[in-house]
Amino acid sequence: MDVADLQNWTNTLKELESLGIKSDDLLRVGRKVSEEKKKAGLLSQQIAKGKENKVTTNKIRVFDHDPYCTIFQDGRNTKNKTWSVRIWDPKRKKPTTRSLRTIDQSTALTLARDIYMKFSTRGAIRLSTDSITTKELVALYIQNRRGEVSDNNQEGITPRSLNALEQRLKHWMDYIDEKGYGKAHIENIPPELGLKFAQWIKDRKITTGKRLGERKKRSNRTINQCVSATKGMYHQLALQEGHITANEMPKFTYLKKNKDQVSPKQILQKDELSLLMKWMKDKYARESADITNKEYIKRRIFNLTFTIHYLTGMRNGELLGTKWSDIRPARETSKGGQDNMVITIVGTEEKRGKTRSLVAPIKQQLERIKYWYGMLGHHVEPYSDEFVFLKLTTSGIENGDPQTQKVLGDRLKDVLKGATEDKYCPLNLTNKNIQLYSARHYYITDLLFKGVDFHTIAKQVGTGSTYIDEHYSHLVPEMKQEEICNAAKDQDNLIMKFRK
Incomplete structure (x- = not known):
């Protein structure tokens, strides 16, 4: 330092002292600046060596021209310094990482290049923790659908439908496991593997229920529902979310x-x-000697429920979801139509989600149901929001719980069995597959034979005219038997004359 610099430094100190700044303060500031410079120098060295943080260390570009694909090692204290690849996804604006499971740098670069090429050609889909197995796909799909559960099937999926969906998708998981792809990521499963899925279900033994161990008892319609559920899962989740x-x-x-x-086996003849x-009225409901009074009342109510079902043709869920507030007398009734009632089926109970009304001569049956409820100590309020068909237990009546399809179905089986085994009843239903839903088939068939047009029937039962035509068109010859047989008789006369 020369004399001029020393003089300038002295003048600067005097000026600072006049401002109240002492020499000790200057020393402290200087030391602080020196320390910061040292830290900055060390940080620059670490960055140059690829050690800018403890997690991502030794970063190396996989391609010199592409900064979005690199390999790195974990800088934390781990035993094996394995390499990982990091690829920046510009579509999702976040990185994708995947362990390469090797400590050799050359091998890591080769694997990273292969992954990057797959990443690019497959449209930058998730290849790391987002690669999922079939089991994980099903679990994620069911979780998503569970968030859509609603009592109205038009607003989401009903709990019953969700349970059926889980059962259908279980076939796909079992199929994938059997083919040896249970632990494979879904993108690595050959697409053509699904071609034999439907036939595999067809040949598979039934694994649950009363038909356990049976083969080839599933209908093609049921099998196709399993295929549709699986296909829908892949479209709605795997494909749309980029898996x-x-x-x-x-x-x-x-x-x-x-x-x-x-099938005719599903329908009772007239x-x-x-x-x-007649057997239900004269025998089933009158065997009071061997049953309790409550059981006697339950049988009476079941007989009335059975009759109403066959007079309305409602779906099982619609029948059991009917409330007293949904029923009113018909506005205009012809002579003899005083028993006609209008039932409004709200959209939440209707399969298509559309509110509709149907008419049926069921006034007397409804009044008798009220009477038997009274015998159980329960009073029905007119036009209340209480279910018409209650669960006939003490708590069920008190809480106003609706009757279940299982209880009605089990009782129907008992009735069919009792009528068939009664030697005094000329009815034999051994080869009939009569279920609760058979009431709907009978109702539609009966209206067709009475000459009601397809459009009116469709409006009454809540379906389309095309459905009526496709499912019941085989009845047309029998419906037109008079015209057909008369025509045949005329032809027969011609044949006889020709022979003479």
């Missing part, structure tokens, strides 16, 4: 459906229904 590409979607085939959806209802 797979369109080329990696499984391919499926459907089994041919039986066009005769409604004389059979008459015999059954």
